[in-house]
Amino acid sequence: MAERMVISEENFYELLSFMVTSAHLSIEEPELYGSFRLIDGACRLIEFALESGQLRDEDFVREFKEYADARKHSMMTDEPGYVWFLEEATGKLAEELKRQATEQ
Amino acid sequence: MEVFEAIRNRRSIRRFTDQPLPKEALDTLLEAARWAPCGGNLQRWRFVVVTSPSTKKLMKKFAPGIFDMPAAFIVVCVQIVQGKHHRDEATYMADCSMAAENIMLQAHAMGIGTCVALSYAKIAIRKILNIPEDVDPMLLITLGYPAEAPETPPKLTLPEIAFSDEYGKEWK
Numbered sequence: 053m054a055e056r057m058v059i060s061e062e063n064f065y066e067l068l069s070f071m072v073t074s075a076h077l078s079i080e081e082p083e084l085y086g087s088f089r090l091i092d093g094a095c096r097l098i099e100f101a102l103e104s105g106q107l108r109d110e111d112f113v114r115e116f117k118e119y120a121d122a123r124k125h126s127m128m129t130d131e132p133g134y135v136w137f138l139e140e141a142t143g144k145l146a147e148e149l150k151r152q153a154t155e156q
Numbered sequence: 157m158e159v160f161e162a163i164r165n166r167r168s169i170r171r172f173t174d175q176p177l178p179k180e181a182l183d184t185l186l187e188a189a190r191w192a193p194c195g196g197n198l199q200r201w202r203f204v205v206v207t208s209p210s211t212k213k214l215m216k217k218f219a220p221g222i223f224d225m226p227a228a229f230i231v232v233c234v235q236i237v238q239g240k241h242h243r244d245e246a247t248y249m250a251d252c253s254m255a256a257e258n259i260m261l262q263a264h265a266m267g268i269g270t271c272v273a274l275s276y277a278k279i280a281i282r283k284i285l286n287i288p289e290d291v292d293p294m295l296l297i298t299l300g301y302p303a304e305a306p307e308t309p310p311k312l313t314l315p316e317i318a319f320s321d322e323y324g325k326e327w328k
Contacts, residue, residue, distance in 0.1 A: 069217035073277045077220065081275065089220055129309055 057107070063100040070096060084134075088127045091138065095120050112148050119144070157265040166260060167308070169269025170223050172300030176207070177227045181266060185230070185299070188262035192255040195247045201255050204231040204285050204293075214284050219296065221275030227300035231285065232256050233293045252294040259297060269302035 059067075074089035098117040101107055123137040182205055189203060206212055206229040215229060216222050232255060234248040260270045273296040281293050318327035 066217060069280075070220050073218045073280065074220045076277055077275055085275070092220070092223075 057101065057104060059100045059104050063103065067093070067096060067100065084127055084131065087138065088124065091120060091124050091141070095124065116141075116144065116148075159261075162261045162265050166264040167269075167306045168271040169300070169302045169304060169306070170271050170298075171302070171304040172224055172226050172269060172298070173303045175227065175301045177268065177299060177301075181268065182207075182228065184266065185259045185262055185268075188258040189230075189232075189255040192251075192258040194251040194254065195243060198237070198243070198251075200235045200237060200243075200248065201252055202233040202235055202291060203255075204233060204287070205229070206231065206285070211284065215276075215281060215296075218280035218284070219273055219276035221273045222271075222296075222298055224303070226298035228298075230259060230297040230299065231281065231287075231293050232259075232295040232297065233287060233291050235291050248292070249294055256295050256297055263299060267301065268299055271298050272296070273298060 070089075070093060074086075074093065078086040078089065095117050098113050102110060102114060102117075107113060120137075120141060123134075123141075126137060127134040186203055186205070189201070190199075192201075194201070206215065207227070212225060212229060216225060232252045234252055236242070236248070256272055260272070263270045276296050278293055281287070281296070285293075287293055315327055319325050320327045
């Protein structure tokens, strides 16, 4: 695992404005939107991490992003499916981090 | 294109090609907005059309509900008037929504995709576009040539939403 990872200043401000604006909008938007902004933000973070080229193992995050991008919009049409996707996504991440911890 | 065909087949488009929109197309869309109905014929709506790449990029940073860079934004604003012509926010929103629907249907008829965004930081858009204090940005429309063909979302049936003569009485 990389000791330090740097993203570009442009991407930093992109993520910063996304997070601050989402925090602001979440006060009045439907409850589920806050959850959506977080998973969408996670996808954006992955995109910037991949762009930086500093990840030791890109395969998992690349696949995870594809998986999340394909399912996150179900928030608008299939709430139970969306809720299940979030649980499954968290499980996938836990499995990967456990695998990484075991390898170290 | 028939009006009902445009209404029936329009979808919210969130992925766009890089192709810019011709000025003439934007003129037509603004004309469509200009002819929308509005309360008291006050026509307090104002439209800011943004095609500058740097301004679009800046706006997108403060609109987390926008996932792709559109060819243009139309910010539907309202100029608030005080005194006897003052209207409440719901009236202004209704006027702006009717203008926005005209824009979206006309755009669809011209092969242009659109989506209305409400998830944006009003204060940021106000600062970026130098919108004065007495003007309120109400809706943000993204526009561009579609790079996707979304499936029809589930819609409630008429008996679920329409009633005959009194609320709750079945529509036949």
